[in-house]
Amino acid sequence: MRKALSLDIGGTKIYAAQIDTNGEIVSEIEKHPTPKTAQEIVVLLRDIISRFEDEIELVAISTAGGVNRENTKVICSTANLAFGYPKTDFESLSKKPVFVENDANCAAWAEYKIGSARGMDNNITLTLGTGVGGGIIVDGKLLKGKSGVAGEMHFKMSMDKKRRCSCEAYDCFEIYASGNGLRITGIDVTGNKDITTYDIIRGVDEGDEKMLRAYNIWQNYIISGLIGLADIFDPDCIVLSGSMGRFCDVEYMERVVNDEIVTLPTKILHATSGNYAGMIGAALLAFDKFKA
Ligand SMILES: [Zn+2]
Missing domain, CATH: 3.30.420.40 (ATPase, nucleotide binding domain)
Structure with a gap:
């Protein structure tokens, strides 16, 4: 089955896990405190991605902040993330395709696909x-x-x-x-x-x-x-x-x-899709965007 490395980047914590096309978490979940600077955030993301890159098909990122239509960039800042974070070049973080979406949009997609809004x-x-x-x-x-x-x-x-x-x-x-x-x-x-x-x-x-x-x-x-x-x-x-x-x-x-x-x-x-709705929704949206 296809697998994504999914990351949830919030103001206080960054989560990472591998997720399959059913929205199941198929690895351990890593939790890190969100670094204080945009540079340190990029270093952490690179480290996590480099460790799992060979096992997965794509990288899915659920993030605070508004994300562009192409799912590549944060275009509206959010008060709770480091100065300069919206400038992050997410696509350069991996040799695999990288997909970015706003965390609340990801949570909504998780509710629609595997949670309370299923079938609606x-x-x-x-x-x-x-x-x-x-x-x-x-x-x-x-x-x-x-x-x-x-x-x-x-x-x-x-x-x-x-x-x-x-x-x-x-x-x-x-x-x-x-x-x-x-x-x-x-x-x-x-x-x-x-x-x-x-x-x-x-x-x-x-x-x-x-x-x-x-x-x-x-x-x-x-x-x-x-x-x-x-x-x-x-x-x-x-x-x-x-x-x-x-x-x-x-x-x-x-x-x-x-x-x-x-x-x-x-x-x-x-809601019923749980604490990791952001990661799950990001992965499921990414699988849709990058069809096998
Ligand atoms: Zn307001």
Whole structure:
């Protein structure tokens, strides 16, 4: 069976593993802390790739940042990666074909091929973590847009300029729907500036009234975004993935969303393709692009 070496490059960790055309991980998974400089990142990538290059057919890379339509370059930077990283010449890292795609797009493709959105040709995956990422699949194809970076979840929520997002816009979806958004909501509700996302989640488990209030407000922010996405894209389902996705009450969200949308009902689901969705999605997209 064909095998890819797949790498997931995030702000804090880099993962690597070999993956087959079924999306199965067929080697040990390597984990490295993400180096601080772009140069050191390239040295690490070269080292990993050179060790496995002879065993695999292609290299697939899931990365933070927006990736061009040709799947060769990062064209929009991301605050959490080293200065100069977007200039990385990924194709020069291997003598085998190299494929690059945005990590949220890869996660969406993994959900579509082996996860919750399997068999549903119109679907959206939101990766809810420190920030928010998104991947949109329309009629069985990943939506890339004119420059390749479609699916970025930065859109305006309201006009009262209460919060400023990592993209520098005020009142953007991400600064409300992310883990960071939950933390800020927790500060708003309790007045405690030192509160963490973890404190709020633990408080919800313990039935703390203020924490529950913060959590409900946060969920309703996400719901506002889901209603817009459902009406615009008319998806079969929207999958909530990422470290914060698991804390969402998807049954409640699905009920409220479907009460408000003008399109036919959509499903709101938890992700099921796991922590390595980025690597799996990158490999499966790469196999499609470089047909045997
Ligand atoms: Zn934003």
